Amino acid sequence: MSARPAPAPAPQPARAPRAMPLVLRPITLDTLDALLAIEARCYSHPWSRGNFIDALAAGYLAQGLQTPSGELVAYMIAMAGVDEWHLLNITVAPEHQGRGHAVRLLHELTRHARATGCDCVWLEVRPSNVRAREVYARHGYVQVGLRRGYYPAGVGQREDALVLRLDIGTSRHERSEHEDGHGLV
Numbered sequence: 307m308s309a310r311p312a313p314a315p316a317p318q319p320a321r322a323p324r325a326m327p328l329v330l331r332p333i334t335l336d337t338l339d340a341l342l343a344i345e346a347r348c349y350s351h352p353w354s355r356g357n358f359i360d361a362l363a364a365g366y367l368a369q370g371l372q373t374p375s376g377e378l379v380a381y382m383i384a385m386a387g388v389d390e391w392h393l394l395n396i397t398v399a400p401e402h403q404g405r406g407h408a409v410r411l412l413h414e415l416t417r418h419a420r421a422t423g424c425d426c427v428w429l430e431v432r433p434s435n436v437r438a439r440e441v442y443a444r445h446g447y448v449q450v451g452l453r454r455g456y457y458p459a460g461v462g463q464r465e466d467a468l469v470l471r472l473d474i475g476t477s478r479h480e481r482s483e484h485e486d487g488h489g490l491v
């Protein structure tokens with residue numbers, strides 16, 4: 307019986323480059339210029355500097371992911387309620403999207419919610435924001451409501467908001483945290 311050559315390895319699907327190690331740091335006033343530059347590139351109706359200053363002054367959870375050299379790559383702002391958290395803003399710089407940074411921030415928020423004894427996280431998202439809706443759905447968020455005309459849209463127009471909720475008790479957080487290797491820095 308003749309030896310047959312080993313079959314050629316199957317082609318691997320193209321993937322985004324592996325994410326570089328990023329450091330989780332609080333957002334401060336010193337970070338705001340870099341943050342606002344990302345915000346302006348990511349939204350048709352970005353938050354203003356005053357919105358972020360108010361959020362920091364109110365003591366909201368404000369965290370960013372930075373490269374080792376200090377470049378801001380992603381951030382989130384979330385507000386703690388009595389028994390729940392409300393995610394107000396989560397943004398990843400366009401050139402860094404699709405590398406798991408939003409998922410890492412969502413894990414971090416889930417960890418905060420759990421650590422503070424809360425059992426759910428809320429957020430609003432535009433129906434047209436398909437990418438964000440996919441990320442939230444994969445993370446375990448489900449639609450529980452609709453706010454009509456919640457967002458500004460084109461001139462004189464409004465867009466509805468889908469209200470999503472993550473039930474911490476049944477989230478994929480613990481499983482995916484280990485599987486994905488998104489350890490906290």
Ligand SMILES: CC(C)(COP(=O)(O)OP(=O)(O)OC[C@H]1O[C@@H](n2cnc3c(N)ncnc32)[C@H](O)[C@@H]1OP(=O)(O)O)[C@@H](O)C(=O)NCCC(=O)NCCS
Nearest residue numbers: 322325348396397398403404405406407408409431438441
């Ligand atoms: C919505 C948004 C925050 C998502 O950010 P993102 O960085 O693209 O999200 P993630 O990369 O964490 O999403 C997870 C995806 O990355 C993949 N991923 C996770 N870790 C990875 C890694 N190490 N390498 C490559 N891919 C990875 C996940 O499998 C998932 O893949 P999918 O594309 O098949 O779903 C981003 O698109 C954004 O900032 N948009 C503009 C602002 C906005 O709309 N914010 C939300 C308002 S409600």
